[in-house]
Every structure is written in C-alpha cells, then in structure tokens.
Amino acid sequence: MGLTISIATLIVGFVIGYMGQRSGLCIIGGIRNFYLTRDTYLLKGVLAIIIVAGAGFIVTSLVGGPAQDFPAFSEGISEVGSLYNACKDPLNINNNTNNTNILSYIFLSLLGGLGLGIFSVLAIGCPFRQHVRTSEGDKGSFAYIIGFYLAALVFGFTIKPMITIIFGV
Amino acid sequence: MKITPTLTGATIGFLAVIMQWLFGASGPQAYGICIACHTRDMLGWIVNTFTATSLIDVTRIGYSAPLLTVLGVLLGAHFSAIRHNEFVPKKREGGNIRMFILGFLVMISALIIAACPIRLLIRIAYGDLLAIFGAMWMIVGVIIGIMILRRFTSWG
Numbered sequence: 001m002g003l004t005i006s007i008a009t010l011i012v013g014f015v016i017g018y019m020g021q022r023s024g025l026c027i028i029g030g031i032r033n034f035y036l037t038r039d040t041y042l043l044k045g046v047l048a049i050i051i052v053a054g055a056g057f058i059v060t061s062l063v064g065g066p067a068q069d070f071p072a073f074s075e076g077i078s079e080v081g082s083l084y085n086a087c088k089d090p091l092n093i094n095n096n097t098n099n100t101n102i103l104s105y106i107f108l109s110l111l112g113g114l115g116l117g118i119f120s121v122l123a124i125g126c127p128f129r130q131h132v133r134t135s136e137g138d139k140g141s142f143a144y145i146i147g148f149y150l151a152a153l154v155f156g157f158t159i160k161p162m163i164t165i166i167f168g169v
Numbered sequence: 170m171k172i173t174p175t176l177t178g179a180t181i182g183f184l185a186v187i188m189q190w191l192f193g194a195s196g197p198q199a200y201g202i203c204i205a206c207h208t209r210d211m212l213g214w215i216v217n218t219f220t221a222t223s224l225i226d227v228t229r230i231g232y233s234a235p236l237l238t239v240l241g242v243l244l245g246a247h248f249s250a251i252r253h254n255e256f257v258p259k260k261r262e263g264g265n266i267r268m269f270i271l272g273f274l275v276m277i278s279a280l281i282i283a284a285c286p287i288r289l290l291i292r293i294a295y296g297d298l299l300a301i302f303g304a305m306w307m308i309v310g311v312i313i314g315i316m317i318l319r320r321f322t323s324w325g
Contacts, residue, residue: 002233002234003234004191005191005192005230005233005234005236006234006235006236006237007237008188008191009188009207009236009237009238009241010237010238010240010241010244011241012184012187012188012201012202012238012241013237013238013239013240013241013242013243013244013245014241014242014244014245014248015180015184015241015245016177016180016181016184016202016241016242016245017241017242017243017244017245017246017247017248017249018245018246018248018249019172019176019177019180019245020177020242020245020246021245021246021249021250021253021255022172022177022249022253023172023173023174023176023177024174025174025177025178025181027286027287027289027290028286028311030174031307031308031311032311032315035311035312035315036315041174042174044173044174044175044178045173045174045175045177045178046178046290047178048174048175048176048177048178048179048181048182049178049179049181049182049185049287049290049291049294050182050290050293050294051179051182051294052178052179052181052182052183052186053181053182053183053185053186053201053290053291053294053295054182054293054294054295055182056182056183056185056186056187056294057186057189057294057295057296059186060186060189060190070198070295070296071295071296072198072199072292072295072296072297072298073296073297073298105299106299106302108281108282109282109299109300109302109303109306110302110303110306111278111281111282112278112279112280112281112282112283112284112303113278113282113289113302113303113304113305113306113307113309113310114278114306114307114309114310114313115274115275115277115278115281115282115310116275116278116279116282116285116286116289116303116307116310117306117307117308117309117310117311117312117313117314118310118311118313118314118317119271119274119275119278119310119314120275120286120310120311120314121310121311121314121315121317121318122271122314122317122318122322123268123271123272123275126204126285126286126287127204127205127275127276127279127285127286128204128242128285128286128287130272131204131239131242131243131246132242132246134243134246135242135243135244135245135246135247135249135250135256136246136247136250136255136256136257137250137256137257137258137259138259138261139258139259139260139261139265140260140261140264140265140268141268143264143265143266143268143269143272144268144269144271144272144275145272146269146272147268147269147270147271147272147273147276148205148208148272148273148275148276149208149212149276150273151272151273151274151275151276151277151280152205152208152209152212152213152276152280153212153213153216153225154273154277155209155276155277155280156209156213156224156225156226157224157225159277159280159281160226160280163281
C-alpha cells in the first residue's frame with residue numbers, strides 16, 4: 001500500500017510536471033494576467049482544475065466512491081473546519097470533533113490566502129510554476145524551492161505550536 | 170497535440186480525483202494533489218523515519234509512505250525541458266536571496282491556509298467554504314502584490 005502510494009504520486013507528479021513545462025500553467029500567473037490585461041490563456045487552466053475536479057468528485061460520490069462528506073459545505077461549518085484541520089492535525093490526535101472554532105479558521109484562511117497571493121506575485125509564479133522553472137535551469141527558482149522546503153520543516157517546529165496556542169485550533 | 174494550460178488544468182483536476190480515490194479513507198479530503206502539503210509530508214516522513222520519531226506532524230497518508238509528487242514534478246518538467254531543448258541554466262541578477270525568502274514565506278502562508286494554490290482550487294471543487302473565502306483573499310493578495318511590484322520594486 002505504502003509503496004503504491006509513493007509510486008502513484010511520483011507518476012502523477014511526473015505527468016503534471018511534464019504538462020506544466022509544455023503549457024506554462026501557473027495559478028497565480030493566471031489571476032495576475034487576467035487582472036492586468038484581461039488575458040484568459042492561463043486563467044482557463046485555473047477554471048479547468050475546478051470544473052474537472054468538481055465533476056470528478058460528483059461522479060465518485062454518486063458511484064459511492066471515497067469522496068467522504070462531499071460536498072464539504074453540506075456537513076455544516078464545523079465539518080468545513082475539520083477539512084482544514086485534516087492537514088493541520090492530520091493524525092487526528094484531538095479527534096477533530098469538538099473543534100468548531102470557526103472564527104479562527106476564517107482568520108487563518110484570510111492570513112494564508114493574503115500571504116499566498118502577495119508573496120507568490122512577488123516571486124512571479126505559484127509554487128508549481130517555480131518547481132517547473134527550477135527544472136528548466138532557473139537558479140532563482142532553485143533558491144525559492146530551497147526556502148520553500150526549509151519553511152516546511154521550520155513551520156512544524158515553531159509556527160504550528162504558536163498557532164495552536166494563540167487560536168486553539 | 171498541443172498541450173495547453175486548459176488541458177493541463179483538466180488533467181490536474183482529473184488526477185486529483187483519481188489520487189483521492191487511491192488514498193481512500195486514510196487520506197484527508199481534497200488531498201489528491203498539493204505542492205505544499207505533499208512537500209511537508211515527504212520531508213516530514215524523511216525526518217521522522219531517519220530520527221525514528223514523530224517530530225514533524227504529517228497527514229495519516231504521508232505517515233505511511235513518502236508522497237513524491239514534487240519530486241515527480243521536478244523530474245517530469247526536467248525530462249520535458251531536456252527533450253524540447255528548453256533547459257537553459259540561467260541566473261536572475263541578485264535575486265537568489267530574495268527568491269529564498271519569498272519561497273520561505275509562501276510555504277508558511279500555504280501551511281497556514283493548509284493549501285497551495287492548486288489544492289485551494291481542488292478544495293473549492295470539493296465544496297469547501299473556507300477555500301472559497303481563502304481564494305478570494307488570495308486574489309486580493311495578488312492585486313496588492315502587483316501594486317507593490319509597481320510602486321516599490323524594480324524586478325517586475
């Protein structure tokens with residue numbers, strides 16, 4: 001099971017990396033280009049992700065697939081909070097059930113969303129695009145993903161405990 | 170066949186659903202493809218395995234096996250770049266430290282909202298209200314970032 005998952009993610013990454021290099025798809029770039037010049041070339045890719053994934057989840061939930069609690073909003077606001085928590089408290093140590101501190105989730109979504117937008121535009125590309133550019137030999141993007149990987153480790157040690165203390169989520 | 174952004178986006182959406190199906194009940198919801206979270210899970214798995222601890226919190230699926238999505242993206246894009254003669258080692262003037270800091274800040278933001286831009290879209294497709302709210306603020310952030318680029322910087 002474990003090895004299957006690793007190989008599957010590697011293949012999926014390879015396919016989207018290959019296609020990303022051919023097409024230059026960038027989520028942030030799509031939004032930015034549309035705002036600046038009303039150019040929809042990259043924005044179509046952004047919308048395609050939402051439409052195809054949404055259609056796929058509807059199909060898998062209809063045939064009784066593994067799309068648990070789909071759509072998320074039908075389970076109410078606490079379930080949406082636990083969807084956020086699935087990544088933050090993934091081993092489900094706190095059992096996620098009595099955690100309905102929705103104002104904290106809203107504030108953290110605001111903070112993270114703003115940060116994603118501002119810093120990604122300043123870096124001229126979303127994380128996916130930076131990985132593709134690194135593979136094309138861009139040394140600036142290589143520096144970017146080194147910082148990106150370092151932050152993943154730093155976050156677990158420092159910022160996540162701080163968020164838990166301040167927001168109780 | 171020309172690979173357009175639309176086709177790439179559709180493939181990402183399709184593969185996210187397939188991966189969600191493969192992860193099954195042990196994966197978080199809307200977790201098929203994520204550049205930030207899968208990176209965190211992969212690095213966390215390495216640290217946890219080689220120190221025989223659980224220092225880094227990872228998802229249940231990332232606990233059982235390393236998620237190699239980002240490695241695949243690097244390899245796939247590199248294969249494509251080599252194949253189409255688009256691999257050009259290039260430097261951005263004085264930008265390495267700036268890019269390092271920006272990469273750091275983007276990852277922190279992504280882990281706070283629990284999504285990279287791609288997973289944010291997948292979460293929207295999953296019907297996650299927080300993701301819709303977060304994406305609205307991401308668009309606001311993009312507009313603020315463009316203003317900062319125009320007013321205060323020279324690299325835009």
